[in-house]
Amino acid sequence: MPVDRVALPDALVIDLRQLVMTIASAVDLVGVDDVLHGRRVGLLARELAIATGLGEADQVMLYDAGLLHDCGVSSTRVHRRLVVDLEWEGAGEHCLRGAALLGDFQPLAHLAPIVRHHHTRWQFLLNDPELPPEVALHANLIHLADRIDVLAAPHHAENGVLAHVGRIRDRLAAESGRLFAPRLVDAFVALCEGEAFWLALQPDSVHLYQTEMEAFDDPRTIDWGGFRHCADILARIIDAKSSYTERHSRGVARLARHVAERMGLDPVTCEKIEVAGLLHDIGKLQVPDEIIEGTTALSDHEFDIMKGHSYGTRQVLRRLPAIDDIARWAAYHHETPDGRGYPYHLRGDALPLEARIINVADIFQALAQARPYREPLAPARVIAILEERAEAGRADATVVAAVAADLDACHRAALCAES
Ligand SMILES: [Fe+2]
Ligand SMILES: [Fe+2]
Ligand SMILES: [Fe+2]
Missing domain, CATH: 1.10.3210.10 (Hypothetical protein af1432)
Known part of the structure; x- marks a missing residue:
């Protein structure tokens, strides 16, 4: 599958005013x-x-x-x-x-x-x-x-x-x-x-x-290093939503990068995938705590609210055209190869490999972490679920195979454990 053509992070320049507005629209979602x-x-x-x-x-x-x-x-x-x-x-x-x-x-x-x-x-x-x-x-x-x-x-x-x-x-x-x-x-x-x-x-x-x-004239700009650091702070804001999501975004980021490296993607893309992992759940800030921390299955209405979160991520990151590729990979993290994911129902070449990696990393991290209704699952159970999903077209089979081939390291990355 073709990897999206991307600009080198070294060349990235983001206007500080745009970045402040982006953080502000993320933080305001909590309302x-x-x-x-x-x-x-x-x-x-x-x-x-x-x-x-x-x-x-x-x-x-x-x-x-x-x-x-x-x-x-x-x-x-x-x-x-x-x-x-x-x-x-x-x-x-x-x-x-x-x-x-x-x-x-x-x-x-x-x-x-x-x-x-x-x-x-x-x-x-x-x-x-x-x-x-x-x-x-x-x-x-x-x-x-x-x-x-x-x-x-x-x-x-x-x-x-x-x-x-x-x-x-x-x-x-x-x-x-x-x-x-x-x-x-x-x-x-x-x-x-x-x-x-x-x-x-x-x-x-x-x-x-x-x-x-x-539009206020402000000469201050942010380079790739500054943006990466800002993405880490946004991840801390997102993960602070609930004790159940503690370190989720950082775990997804770390695992997605690890898998991308294992699959031989170039260093710049690996770096960008990691940042997309940090940012993928920005839209969750708008989901009420009661839904995130619920102990029973979601009602249809609650699931509809939940489905809005990856679209919310896209909307917040729209202010930063310089990272449009990263924003799309982040916002596509619930898309699946069979076209039955949400909210864009992408399939085939329209669903980039980078987004498929984040999708698998997201599921892996969530299963490996405790939820209000279950204990953390062991790595063998996590990969069995992912393999089932891959077989049904609900996760990328090549990505899942790369995870299976390096399961323990993937588990440590997902939990941000020191390797
Ligand atoms: Fe306050
Ligand atoms: Fe306030
Ligand atoms: Fe997530």
Whole structure:
């Protein structure tokens, strides 16, 4: 089977703005039905920054911080909980997790302290001798933007947010000096007077705002090494969804690369297959925890929701045309040689070998890992299931044979065990 022609990763250049938007649209999936929370908080943060008199560099930086502030939330249950009360005692964990993820990625590490404190009360930030005053102000600005969105979001559906402006304003203004910096609250109260501030939160306006910000002139770019590192961080976000999926994406990536090498694919393709493995389940961030962690067979409706996840992966990665091949391999991971996979029903030459490898690695890793309804399966059982699938046209026979020929090493790769 022909291997897709691919550009050398060495030549890859990704615009940092596109990458930030890609991470943001992945993280926003955790909202399930409302997938614009981060993007609305970004918009609100930038408007608050402008109204507070902060400079242009801070405005853009705070837009990014708003987009990514909840990158430590992978669970749909936690996401739902964060939008119930103005303050929730369990909010601290996602701040720490988000700060650790961003702190580990140099191009976005400057956002880590802001994300770390985006649920900390202003009265505590003020008295923290370790925290530079501008970081305290920026973190508190995200906190305020986030809470504005939480109070306003329920009213966007019926297009009725304007009827609630007075109540939202008074509720937040009452926290001046305690939860929020008085300077920020004053800027917010002034913004409340314009209907445009609230109408900008409608989905169409949020998307347009995002498009404008995406086009914002920014010379920063990411090379292959940076992108690979970012893919690893996205995999950590995806796998943090449930204890049952811990290390799943990284295991699929490692196994897919191992199999690709065993099958003699060239080093560049092997490298790209590994990254496709890291990214294949981005769309799962939108699947409710209850479906991922269910102990009984999925209902038809639940299965329909599940089927959307690989398409979701494709949609998120559409923003990065430079990695279109990787995005397709990732999004085709539930396609099968008989054309009965989903969601594209590809078969024959239309289904690339790279995607077939990720498909087999995905099934292998899932079977080798515990699920709520069963223990991990032993390697012999895993390969027996894969061979049955290959015989029925539900998995690529050549790929399964390559796995069978090197079963123990494949098992170690799938579980990310040191070899
Ligand atoms: Fe948050
Ligand atoms: Fe939030
Ligand atoms: Fe998967």
